Amino acid sequence: MRHAAFAVALGACLPLSAAAEPLFFSSVTSNDIDYILTDDPDALACLVDRGDGRREMPDKRGGPLMAEGVHLFDARYLDGAMVPIWAHPRLGDRDAALATVTPLAHAIGKLPGFMRAKLDHVVLLDGDESAFAEDRGRFFVVYAENLARRIASHDLEETVFHESVHATLDQPHAASEAWRAAQQADGGFLTGYGAENPDGEDLAETLLIAYAALRHPERLPAALTERLRRQVPHRLAFIENLLTRLDRPAAMRDRAAVCG
Template sequence: EFWAHPDLGSQETAQTYVNHVARAGSHLPSKMRKTLSHVVLHHGNESAFAEEAGRFFVLYHQNIDTRLRNHDLEETVFHESVHATLDDRWSASKTWQTAQAADNGYITNYARSKPNGEDMAESALFAYAELITPGRLPSNVSTKVRQIMPNRLAFFEKLFGSMQPLHQKMGSARKC
């Protein structure tokens, strides 16, 4: 479900943003989509954020425009969806913390700077690309993923494996 703030202007504008984000979200594993309560679309240029207790995330229209220009909206939606759907259950788990501690560092500087808040979302994105869409990452990045986070990669391999079927039809789109 999408909640579009009236400050986006017209219903047509809101629908355009909903369509972009829905398209990006359609690639999420079905269990993550089912767990996600809703997505809020706001007017403005703030950073995206997620609320794990409420199982939703918020995107701002100018940030969406930037992500579309940079071709990374899908990655942003995936990252925020991890916060909204997986963090609450897994980030404080012994299984995750053991995998994280056993690995050779962090996959991004953002994950390194906030290991308790951002590492799961950053690692999940790279793990998903590596495990579910082989060949999507450049070979040097793929090698880096396997060298830096082998234990987290194994964690996500089990987690994503438990989400079978990974993708299934969720229903038809509704109008704004």
């Protein structure tokens, strides 16, 4: 794990063109800090095969919204959450789709339970585009080749967390008066990506690193945590308050009871 490279490659959703002295040049999902570890506890109980069906599969590259023959899986979790994952038939047969659906379901299993519970579904497409989320529909869309690269660079969990913030917390918090007041009181931004998109990306960018700082402080370099506290103290307080209200440990059920 290297910590020196705070100035990194492209952001999770869009390229960055300018930044106002943020802590991270780009996005927190694309640097060398592992906020969520591959062997962190994972609530995934099983993946249930739901056959094939017709679903809305929005694709930033365009094309028809509806697709036939979509491979449908239900990811069931020990805390009682269930997240449908829909894989486009262009990924190949069901086994080919499972090669990506399985790590994706595990990454969802590492989300805070209150976020997982609000996630409506996940769309998995072929290709190498960056992920995006639909805040009102409470879902996000990922691309298999892009995920493969993110798995290789240990960024899968961070990407799923970032998109899940969009899908489960942007509404109603990203444009709330309390969040805007915290942004104004802080002044600076944590990431260049958040600075360029204060309404759309700042909450997702800040929440991931704040979650790590509050729940796993040992994973962040001490100097980074210190700058975090100095640069965005009001946003940290907002997020701490949010987590205190929503992030409660859930009773884990028996795997057999969850999966039948």
